[in-house]
Amino acid sequence: MKLERLKLYNFKNYAEAEMNFEGSIHCFYGKNASGKTNILDAIHYLGFTKSYFTGGDKPTIRFGEENFSITGRFTTPTGVTENIKVSLKSPGQKKVSRNDKDYQRFSDHIGQFPVVMISPSDSDLINNGSEVRRKYFDSVISQFDATYLENLIRYNKALSHRNRLLKIMKDKRMQNRAQLEVWDQQLMEYAVAIFEKRVEYNKLFSKHHAEMHSRLTDETEIASVEYDSSLMENDMKSLLDESFQSDLQAGFTTKGVHRDDYFFYINEHRARRYASQGQQKSYLLALKMAQYMITNEKTGHKPILLFDDVFDKLDPFRVQMMIKMLCQDPFGQVFITDTHKLRIEDIIGAVSPIQLFKVENGTVKADE
Known part of the structure; x- marks a missing residue:
């Protein structure tokens, strides 16, 4: 193109x-x-x-x-x-x-x-919160997996409805678990699909990223991307059941794939805490090159x-x-x-x- x-x-x-x-x-x-x-x-x-x-x-x-x-x-x-x-x-x-x-x-x-954008503002991926990293990887996957994008859209819609009900319950001091069931069912369905794809694509992404980072740093450093999700230890139903009381107190859904994160490492150390500015730039450039490679591989x-x-x-x-x-x-x-x-x-x-x-x-x- x-x-x-x-x-x-x-x-x-x-x-x-x-x-x-x-x-x-x-x-x-x-x-x-x-x-x-x-x-x-x-x-x-x-x-x-x-x-x-x-x-x-x-x-x-x-x-x-x-x-x-x-x-x-x-x-x-x-x-x-x-x-x-x-x-x-x-x-x-x-x-x-x-x-x-x-x-x-x-x-x-x-x-x-x-398209793949490489910008000085990409440092936000390392220095800002999980939402920035999650949105980035979601945008990458969405470019070559339309089903993933559709599941993500449906999950977020169900999440929005559930959060609206939780806020009403909090404000009115209600505890009607049954009202949430229809949205819980949808969250459970879409969360599994999203989680499985994130796991699958992170393996491929990590492979390309490690290769590109090695080329950029003359093989002097080892870089990795680790995906972290609460679904690695519990299913979505258990998470929603266990967090119901805390959700009521907060007025929104506190657990699920919308809270997932990605951790960036250089030589087994967190890039956010220990990497120099130069190391962070090389890491991010390799990240964008990996995005290019996997998008090309998946879309042709x-x-x-x-x-x-x-x-x-x-x-x-x-x-x-x-x-x-x-x-x-x-x-x-x-x-x-x-x-x-x-x-x-x-x-x-x-x-x-x-x-x-x-x-x-x-x-x-x-x-x-």
């Missing part, structure tokens, strides 16, 4: 912009806050129907405007043209279309045009790789090593941002043909 054209309208700091892409490696240069990252985020929208950086759509609308649109023209390996458009006319009127046909459910689009597509602020994570030598790797199978199209044109040309351009774009004050123009 290759992105050939990108059009932006009222997206973040862009009033209007259009880019045509040639080759495989596209580099955007310009000062900080000029809009380089916004271009990568627009491409992420085309794959995931949402921003990588903001929690909703409203912050992505250009200041003073009421709507935005992102349009991408893709070409498949067989030469078929696909046109994807994400637009928002007003709050609650978001549309995602493929070849002018609107999706009824945005989730049906996930995984059709896979080459995800678009979005590499924001490439030199934030790697020194010049490792950047060149990375670019050499990205020029080989199974990698495909890559979008890169950096502040220095000469650095891009001297380090990245030395090992691969590149297409350069200058970004300045919400405008973007291809170099001649």
Whole structure:
């Protein structure tokens, strides 16, 4: 899958912009806050129907405007043209279309045009709470397993209904266990399916991650990803029964796969506590490369790789090593941002043909 054209309208700091892409490696240069990252985020929208950086759509609308649109023209390996458009006319009127046909459910689009984003903000995966890591791995799996995504959506809906009832019971000091049974049954059904897939995919993910981390660190460190879930020791029914009183006191469901976590280790030590900043960057880069590999393996597509602020994570030598790797199978199209044109040309351009774009004050123009 290759992105050939990108059009932006009222997206973040862009009033209007259009880019045509040639080759495989596209580099955007310009000062900080000029809009380089916004271009990568627009491409992420085309794959995931949402921003990588903001929690909703409203912050992505250009200041003073009421709507935005992102349009991408893709070409498949067989030469078929696909046109994807994400637009928002007003709050609650978001549309995602493929070849002018609107999706009824945005989730049906996930995984059709896979992307992998690498950003300095990825440090949140190590330093923040379990919800950040869980959401990340859920988004990875959802790109190649539609059944997993559907089970996750249904689990969260049942969880929301159960939590609403628990809050009512807490507020009114009621203890009616029977009212929760219909939602408990659904949680039990979907929790097992989610748990089993997380276990399965974490084994594959861990394999790719260890291999990529070894390549990035010249085999000097051993990295691992461990999945942790309360379902490893108890079934969902037992968890819900045992936690009923604590759920009533809290007003929400305290146990289940929505509380799962992933632990990151380097040489058997928690990366969050003991890894240096450099070690954490290598760990996270290997994590994203593992995401790329497993998505390619499961879908047969080459995800678009979005590499924001490439030199934030790697020194010049490792950047060149990375670019050499990205020029080989199974990698495909890559979008890169950096502040220095000469650095891009001297380090990245030395090992691969590149297409350069200058970004300045919400405008973007291809170099001649």
